[in-house]
Each structure stands twice: as C-alpha cells, then as structure tokens.
Amino acid sequence: MSAKVVVSKRRNVNRQAIFLITLWPFPEDFFLSDPELKSKVPLEYLSHKEKYEEAVRKACLLFRKVIQLQNEGKGGMDNFREVLGGQLGSAILPDGNPITLHYVMFIPTLMGQGTIEQQAEWIQKAWNCDIIGTYAQTELGHGTFIRGLETVAKYDPKTEEFVLHSPTLTAYKWWPGGLGHSANYAVVVAQLYTQGKCHGIHPFVVQLRDEETHEPLPGIKIGEIGCKLGMNSTNNGYLGFDNVRIPRNYMLMKNSQVLPDGTYVKSPSSKLTYGTMIFVRVVLVQDAATYLKKASIIATRYSAIRHQSQIKPDQPEPQILDYVTQQYKLFPNIASCFAFQYAATWLWDTYNNITEELETGQLDNLPELHATACVLKAVSTADAAQGVEMLRLACGGHGYMTASNLPSTYGLVTAMCTYEGENTVLLLQTARFLVKMWQNKTNVYKLPTMKYLATALNRATPFEKSVEWVIAALQKTAAGKIDLANRHLNERVAKGQSYEDAWNNTSIELVSAAEVHGRTIIVEQFYNTVQGYKSRVSKELGTVLEQLLQLYAVNAALRCTGDFLRFTEVLGKDITVLQTWLEELLSQIRPNAVGLVDSFDMRDEILSSALGCYDGNVYERLFNEAQKSPLNAEPVNKSYNLYLKPFIKAQL
Ligand SMILES: CCCCCCCCCCCCCC(=O)SCCNC(=O)CCNC(=O)[C@H](O)C(C)(C)COP(=O)(O)OP(=O)(O)OC[C@H]1O[C@@H](n2cnc3c(N)ncnc32)[C@H](O)[C@@H]1OP(=O)(O)O
Numbered sequence: 001m002s003a004k005v006v007v008s009k010r011r012n013v014n015r016q017a018i019f020l021i022t023l024w025p026f027p028e029d030f031f032l033s034d035p036e037l038k039s040k041v042p043l044e045y046l047s048h049k050e051k052y053e054e055a056v057r058k059a060c061l062l063f064r065k066v067i068q069l070q071n072e073g074k075g076g077m078d079n080f081r082e083v084l085g086g087q088l089g090s091a092i093l094p095d096g097n098p099i100t101l102h103y104v105m106f107i108p109t110l111m112g113q114g115t116i117e118q119q120a121e122w123i124q125k126a127w128n129c130d131i132i133g134t135y136a137q138t139e140l141g142h143g144t145f146i147r148g149l150e151t152v153a154k155y156d157p158k159t160e161e162f163v164l165h166s167p168t169l170t171a172y173k174w175w176p177g178g179l180g181h182s183a184n185y186a187v188v189v190a191q192l193y194t195q196g197k198c199h200g201i202h203p204f205v206v207q208l209r210d211e212e213t214h215e216p217l218p219g220i221k222i223g224e225i226g227c228k229l230g231m232n233s234t235n236n237g238y239l240g241f242d243n244v245r246i247p248r249n250y251m252l253m254k255n256s257q258v259l260p261d262g263t264y265v266k267s268p269s270s271k272l273t274y275g276t277m278i279f280v281r282v283v284l285v286q287d288a289a290t291y292l293k294k295a296s297i298i299a300t301r302y303s304a305i306r307h308q309s310q311i312k313p314d315q316p317e318p319q320i321l322d323y324v325t326q327q328y329k330l331f332p333n334i335a336s337c338f339a340f341q342y343a344a345t346w347l348w349d350t351y352n353n354i355t356e357e358l359e360t361g362q363l364d365n366l367p368e369l370h371a372t373a374c375v376l377k378a379v380s381t382a383d384a385a386q387g388v389e390m391l392r393l394a395c396g397g398h399g400y401m402t403a404s405n406l407p408s409t410y411g412l413v414t415a416m417c418t419y420e421g422e423n424t425v426l427l428l429q430t431a432r433f434l435v436k437m438w439q440n441k442t443n444v445y446k447l448p449t450m451k452y453l454a455t456a457l458n459r460a461t462p463f464e465k466s467v468e469w470v471i472a473a474l475q476k477t478a479a480g481k482i483d484l485a486n487r488h489l490n491e492r493v494a495k496g497q498s499y500e501d502a503w504n505n506t507s508i509e510l511v512s513a514a515e516v517h518g519r520t521i522i523v524e525q526f527y528n529t530v531q532g533y534k535s536r537v538s539k540e541l542g543t544v545l546e547q548l549l550q551l552y553a554v555n556a557a558l559r560c561t562g563d564f565l566r567f568t569e570v571l572g573k574d575i576t577v578l579q580t581w582l583e584e585l586l587s588q589i590r591p592n593a594v595g596l597v598d599s600f601d602m603r604d605e606i607l608s609s610a611l612g613c614y615d616g617n618v619y620e621r622l623f624n625e626a627q628k629s630p631l632n633a634e635p636v637n638k639s640y641n642l643y644l645k646p647f648i649k650a651q652l
C-alpha cells in the first residue's frame, strides 16, 4: 500500500485542494474500458429476470478478468477487494453481484473453519470457480439469534454421514446472496446432533445443485426470495432440506470435530465459529467510507453547478454550495469519509494482527476485536446511510432521479445496517463487552481501545476549543454512560429483576453508551492519522486535514451536546462556541470542497451519475438519460387509444 499525494486542480473554481489517499496499484481501466462490462440498456428499464441475467453475465466476465490478472502476476486479493467493494464493484454491478458471497464469505469460511485437508479439498476448486458457493446462515425465522437456528445436521454413524433437514418453514435458509440460482454449493450453518445430543451451530459444506446441469439435487428446495429495496441482482435465495445426506468430512472441522463413531470433540472456543462474521464487519467499514465518498462527490459537484435563488436581491443566482445550510449537509459528510477511511485502515490492520494470534491459539484479543468490529461496523454504516440520504436530499429533485445514482447508492449502503449483524444487535454486543470490562476494571488497562476507561470518568475536562478536548469529552461521556448504565443494571437486579430482564430494561442506555464509545475510537484514529501525516506533507495539506479533523470532531461533539452537559464540565456557552467553530470550519473548507471530493479520485464511470460528472454538464446528461426511457421511443403510447381516449370520451 503506497500513500501518494494527489493534486486536484479544478479549472472552473481555480482552486487547489490536495488530498492524501492510499493508492492501490489497481488497473481500473482494464475493467472500465471493457465494452462487455457496460450495460447496453440502463438497468432500470430491464425486468427483474433480465437484471439478474445481466448481472450474472457481467459478474462472470468481471471475475474472469481478475483471475486473468492474477495469472499474469498482476495483483491478488487486492484486485478481488476492489471488484467486490463499493467502488468498482457497485459501478459495474449497481444492483448487486450474485457471486459476491463466493468470495466474501464462502471461501473465507473454508479458510477459517476448514482443516488443512478440507482446505486442500475445497479451496482450489473454489478459487478456480469449479464450484460457486454462498454462506447460508440466516433463516426465515432467525437472523440475529443464531443459537436459535432450526436447520439440523444429525450424524448417522452407520453411514458416517450427516442428515440435513429443515423441520419447519421457518427453518428454511432465507437471504443468502447467490443462493437462488447462482451458487451450487453453500456453507450451511446448522445445529449439530450426534449420539442424541445437540452441540449447537456448526458449519457444513453442502452441494446444492448438480455441477453439470445445475439442477437442484434431491431433497433440496431452492429459489430466490423476490424483490427488495435494492440489490435486486444479488439473487438472495431460500433453501430447504428434506433429509439430505452429506459425508462426515463435509463438516468443517478446524475448531470442533465429529469422529467416525459419532464422538464430538469440542472446540477450544465456541466463539471461533463466529470468525467469518468478524471479517465481513471489518471490511464493511471500508465500504461505508466508499459509498459515502461516492455520494459526497456527486452532491458536492452538483452543488457547485446548481445555481438557485438569491442571497442578495441585486445578485445573480449563487451556486447552492454557497448556502451555509448546504455546506452543513455536505462538508461533515466529506469529513466522515476521511474518518471512516482511517478507521477502516486501522481496523483492517488490527484484524490481521489478531487473526494471526488466533492461528497460534491466542484468543485473548478476540473479544475486543469482536466488540470493536461490531461498533465500528454499526456506527460507520448507520452514519453512511444517513449521510447518503442527506446528500441525496441536498440535490433536490434531481437527487431523486435514478440517473443521479443516489437512490441506488442508498439502497446499497442502507442494507449494510442490517446484514452481517443488525446494527442495534451489534451495539449491544459491544455494550456487553464494555460492561464486562467496566465491572472487571483490571482488564481495561491492557486493551488499546479501552484503556481510556480506566481514567476518563474522574478526569477533569475543562472546555477548550480543541480536538484534544473533544476526544477527552467523548471519552468521559462514554465512561459516564457505561458507568450509569451499569449502575441502573445493578439497581434493577437489586430490586429483584433477573440480570437478563435488567439488561433488556437498560438496553437503550447500553446501545447509546456503545455508540459514544465507537465515536471515541473513530475521532481518536482520525486524530492519530492526521498527527502522523502532518510531519510528512505540505503545510497546505496539513491545514486541510486539520480542518477536516476539527469539523468531524466538532460535529461529533454537537451530536452529543445533551450527554456532554450531563457527563462533562461543558456549559451552555461552550456549546455556542462549538457551533461558531463549526460555522467557521464550513467557511474555511468551502474553497477546497470540490477539490477535496475530486481527490477521492472516482472516475465518472464509477460514479455513474448525471449529477456528479467531472465536466459538470449536468443538464445535458439528465436530458440524454431521459431519452433512454423506452417510453420516449414513440410520441404516443398505446395506452392512449386503449384506455385514455375512451376514458376522456366517456367523460364528455
Ligand atoms: C471485500 C470487500 C467487499 C465487501 C462486500 C460486502 C458484501 C457483503 C454481502 C452481504 C453479506 C451479508 C452476509 C450475512 O449477513 S451473513 C449472516 C450474518 N449474521 C449475523 O451477523 C448474525 C448476528 N448475530 C450474532 O452475531 C449473534 O447471534 C449474537 C452475537 C448477536 C448473539 O449470539 P449469542 O446468542 O451467542 O450471543 P451472546 O451475546 O450470548 O454471545 C456469546 C459469546 O460469544 C461472543 N461472540 C458473539 N459473536 C461473536 C463473534 N462474531 N466473534 C467473536 N465472539 C463473538 C460474545 O461476545 C459472547 O462472549 P462472552 O461475553 O460470553 O464472553
């Protein structure tokens, strides 16, 4: 990963804004210049079935090109990450990729949960795409509470096979990407029974379809779940089993095993089964940054083009970018792009370090990684979804056009708040960990993202207009909220409630405490990154990064004013200083706004937006896109003579 300075000079605003980005040596042109990866007809004018068929065509070509690059020694996992992620991936397949799960969850699960022998058996086939897999965990009746999953896998020692069965309709797998018509294998998460005892959920490799004819195998009931808010080419499917037999060694046995006679060998930790879910949550923070960057570019460039109303009666209509309310919609989201990018990079490095430890049997840091991945996925995806919607609204009617690509981007980013762990549930997971740390304070000193909890509660944080103060105030607020929630938990238990009831009755506070903890981590990572860059970049870049950091921090503080007044020494007058500081920063960032989003370096083909093109020819592009509507192929539609005309005549 090489960091370079990209200088973006906008001719029509004649300003220089530079932005430090991490450049992946990724050959975008190799994909974007391929005519076969372009849609002949805008997707929105295809049928549901045509959209899926077009997505499969493109996905196969996309991955064929990635494998070609790999065979030529031009990159490996990074290329997959680029074509699967929210940048190039969603540009080529804006309605979702039906093969994503093969790479994002099927292969990682084989690697994370399979023995060496099983990896040898399955991984090459999967990498060669001899088989296409998905990850089938969620059921019609359960998505969050995976210990409640109903699909069963009963071991038959006579034949040394597992029998998979869906005892109820709610046991049907429901949601897995690519499951409907694309994948022919799946990792299926099921309740394992052997020797008459249930040992909880475990992962199994199951063949779903014939490798030649793609026909569903006997006992397999399979299909797609229908239209959704977005991602309608992802081919999310359903899967029911009617006593389907698989060999014993189709149970992924890295962590726990079933011996030929049916003896169950327990895993060193039941949590290791959850490993795949951490990986995706970690990469989703990067995707949240990517989708928010895309929407920020579109809305900021459009705001520089759009002229509307008057600020002064004798003046021409200004760029809407000059309205402070518009700047308030745009600039904090631009700052969030940087914040989530830096948090994603830090989390990715942390994940890789801890995953290496897990390989050596060291589980100490797994709980903190889980808690941190949960809260950063929840906060970044929620903020990104809210931000994309705010940026769409900032573009007025044209933001509501499909041609703006903002509705589709919203459909992609808002799904992230649900999949890979619904956000509230993940925040509660983080809260569970925080309360445990709080109750057992000796552990807190060791954990990097937690050590502030040891001192923050009793530390004086007199107000000052600085990022350092905001971080200290957020930390003190997080500690105060965890402490208060813990006290309310104990009070409820003392009044006779069970711990579980007390937990449920305190859960609003617990979720809120976890969220503030997450924001503390994000601001601190942003701060650390900027401090690290300042000595290595030009003064002007350092100034811009500092402005963005301050904007992100002061906006985070203003979102917490109620809690700040409760848990820190801040006073009402200090909140006024924060508000004024925010307005000063909006004005300081205004000259660099377009340059900053330019430096996200997303080409027009990636943006796929009539509003966000680099040349700014918004109106011509909107009008040209309108001509692609099939309705415009003829001046009078047949419905006139069939319905309208008789209707009108009948009224005369
Ligand atoms: C490459 C880039 C491209 C990106 C493209 C992306 C496209 C993506 C496409 C779409 C893809 C979408 C694909 C999909 O959507 S795949 C389906 C995703 N589904 C989920 O994420 C389900 C969410 N539910 C859960 O995670 C569990 O059921 C929870 C945890 C909520 C409850 O469960 P349970 O009832 O058991 O909870 P417990 O509270 O008793 O916890 C028990 C203990 O376990 C620990 N624990 C729990 N979880 C983990 C964990 N994960 N790692 C490590 N540890 C973990 C926990 O701390 C606790 O420890 P302790 O406190 O007892 O010590």
Ligand SMILES: Cc1cc2nc3c(=O)[nH]c(=O)nc-3n(C[C@H](O)[C@H](O)[C@H](O)COP(=O)(O)OP(=O)(O)OC[C@H]3O[C@@H](n4cnc5c(N)ncnc54)[C@H](O)[C@@H]3O)c2cc1C
Pocket: 101, 135, 136, 137, 138, 141, 142, 143, 144, 145, 174, 175, 176, 177, 231, 236, 415, 418, 419, 420, 421, 422, 423, 424, 425, 428
């Ligand atoms: C686009 C998309 C793609 C997906 N892809 C896959 C896939 O490939 N493979 C797969 O296995 N799954 C997949 N999923 C399913 C996804 O993982 C689940 O939707 C998710 O885990 C949430 O579970 P659920 O839908 O059952 O919601 P529920 O768990 O029923 O949640 C519904 C509501 O109940 C609340 N709730 C639930 N439990 C608690 C609790 N303990 N405390 C407080 N509130 C609670 C939630 O906060 C939420 O508000 C996908 C989902 C989507 C939207």
